[in-house]
Amino acid sequence: MVALQHEPSGRDRILGAARDLFAAHGFHQTSMAELAAAAKVSVGQIYRLFKGKEDIIDAIVANDTRDREAMILALQRRLDAGEISIERTFELLLLEMMDNPHEALSFDILAEGFRNERVAQIIADMCAHFRKSLGDFATIANPALSGKALEGAEEIILACMFGLGHRSLSGSALSAECTARQAADMLVAALRAMS
Amino acid sequence: MVALQHEPSGRDRILGAARDLFAAHGFHQTSMAELAAAAKVSVGQIYRLFKGKEDIIDAIVANDTRDREAMILALQRRLDAGEISIERTFELLLLEMMDNPHEALSFDILAEGFRNERVAQIIADMCAHFRKSLGDFATIANPALSGKALEGAEEIILACMFGLGHRSLSGSALSAECTARQAADMLVAALRAMS
Structure with a gap:
C-alpha cells in the first residue's frame, strides 16, 4: 500500500x-x-x-489537454448562465491561451506530433473537443451560422487562439490584456458579419 | 575559381x-x-x-524569411496597383501560409528560438517586417485605424496567419481554399468594425 x-x-x-x-x-x-x-x-x-520518454510526453500532453478542456467548459458554463458576455468569453479564453509559460516545450510537442502517431492523435482529439465548444461560442455570437461557415469560423478562432498562444517570439509591444480584448471584439464583429 | x-x-x-x-x-x-x-x-x-548545425538552422530561417517577405511584398504591389482587392490579398496571404510542407521543421525552429538568441532575433525581425506590411493592409481595409488599435490588428492578423499556417495537426476537414477565403472575409469585416 x-x-x-x-x-x-x-x-x-x-x-x-x-x-x-x-x-x-x-x-x-x-x-x-x-x-x-x-x-x-x-x-x-x-x-x-x-514506458519511456515518449510516454512522459504523452502524459504531459494529456494533462495539458485536460486542463484546457476544463478551462473552456468553465467559460462555457459562465456564458450559459449569463454571467459573462460572448466578447468577455473570447477575451478570457485568449488570455488563458496567452498565459503559456512553456511555449518552447509546446513547440517541441507539436514537432513530436509529426513524428509520433499517439501525440498526433491526442492533439487532434483536443482540437476536435475545442472546436465543439468554439462552435457553440460562434453560434452565440451569430445564431445564423451553420454548415461550412460554422466549420470555418471554428477553424479560424482555433488558429487565432493558437497564434496568440505562441506570440512571445513575435516580439509584440502590446500587453496580453489589450491584445485579448481587441481580438475578442474583432472575433465577435467578424462572426456577426458572416452570413 | x-x-x-x-x-x-x-x-x-x-x-x-x-x-x-x-x-x-x-x-x-x-x-x-x-x-x-x-x-x-x-x-x-x-x-x-x-560553423555548425546552428549556423545551418540560421541559414534555413533566413531563407524562409526572405521568401515570405518577397511573397508579402509581391501581394502589396498587386494590391497597390489595384489588381486585387484587400479581401483577395488576405486570402492569397493565408493560402501561402497554409502551403507549408515543413511544419514539423517549423516547430523545431520555433522551439530553437527559445534556446538560441540568433534564431530568436531572426524570427522577431521577420515578425516586425510582416507587421509593417500587415499594418498597411489593415489601414487599406479601414483607413481610420491607428495607434494601439492598429498595433492590435497587426498582432491578430499575424496570429491568424501563424495559426492557419500550422493547422495540419488540428485535423480540419475544410480545404485550405475554403478556409483562406472565409478567414479573409472575417478579417476584413473585423477590421472594418474597429473604431
Missing part, C-alpha cells in the same frame, strides 16, 4: 521535472538520468511509471 | 538535405554525418560552409 500511496507523488514529480527540463533543453536533449536527478527519483522508478 | 563556382551549389544541397532530414527526424536528432551523406558532400565541406 505504501507504494500505491507514493506513486502519484512520484509521478507528479517526474512530470513536473520533465516539463521544466524539456522546456529548457528540449525533449530529445534531456536524458532519463537528468530527469531522474531533477525529480529526485531513480531511473528505475521512472521506468516503473512510464 | 572552381571552388567558388561549386560552393553555392554545395551550400544549396546541404540546406535542402538539412531541411528534409531536420523535418523528418528533428534538428537535434540529425548528425552532421547523416547530413553529409544525404547532401552528397563531406563533413569537412559542411564545416567549410557552416
Whole structure:
C-alpha cells in the first residue's frame, strides 16, 4: 500500500521535472538520468511509471489537454448562465491561451506530433473537443451560422487562439490584456458579419 | 575559381538535405554525418560552409524569411496597383501560409528560438517586417485605424496567419481554399468594425 500511496507523488514529480527540463533543453536533449536527478527519483522508478520518454510526453500532453478542456467548459458554463458576455468569453479564453509559460516545450510537442502517431492523435482529439465548444461560442455570437461557415469560423478562432498562444517570439509591444480584448471584439464583429 | 563556382551549389544541397532530414527526424536528432551523406558532400565541406548545425538552422530561417517577405511584398504591389482587392490579398496571404510542407521543421525552429538568441532575433525581425506590411493592409481595409488599435490588428492578423499556417495537426476537414477565403472575409469585416 505504501507504494500505491507514493506513486502519484512520484509521478507528479517526474512530470513536473520533465516539463521544466524539456522546456529548457528540449525533449530529445534531456536524458532519463537528468530527469531522474531533477525529480529526485531513480531511473528505475521512472521506468516503473512510464514506458519511456515518449510516454512522459504523452502524459504531459494529456494533462495539458485536460486542463484546457476544463478551462473552456468553465467559460462555457459562465456564458450559459449569463454571467459573462460572448466578447468577455473570447477575451478570457485568449488570455488563458496567452498565459503559456512553456511555449518552447509546446513547440517541441507539436514537432513530436509529426513524428509520433499517439501525440498526433491526442492533439487532434483536443482540437476536435475545442472546436465543439468554439462552435457553440460562434453560434452565440451569430445564431445564423451553420454548415461550412460554422466549420470555418471554428477553424479560424482555433488558429487565432493558437497564434496568440505562441506570440512571445513575435516580439509584440502590446500587453496580453489589450491584445485579448481587441481580438475578442474583432472575433465577435467578424462572426456577426458572416452570413 | 572552381571552388567558388561549386560552393553555392554545395551550400544549396546541404540546406535542402538539412531541411528534409531536420523535418523528418528533428534538428537535434540529425548528425552532421547523416547530413553529409544525404547532401552528397563531406563533413569537412559542411564545416567549410557552416560553423555548425546552428549556423545551418540560421541559414534555413533566413531563407524562409526572405521568401515570405518577397511573397508579402509581391501581394502589396498587386494590391497597390489595384489588381486585387484587400479581401483577395488576405486570402492569397493565408493560402501561402497554409502551403507549408515543413511544419514539423517549423516547430523545431520555433522551439530553437527559445534556446538560441540568433534564431530568436531572426524570427522577431521577420515578425516586425510582416507587421509593417500587415499594418498597411489593415489601414487599406479601414483607413481610420491607428495607434494601439492598429498595433492590435497587426498582432491578430499575424496570429491568424501563424495559426492557419500550422493547422495540419488540428485535423480540419475544410480545404485550405475554403478556409483562406472565409478567414479573409472575417478579417476584413473585423477590421472594418474597429473604431
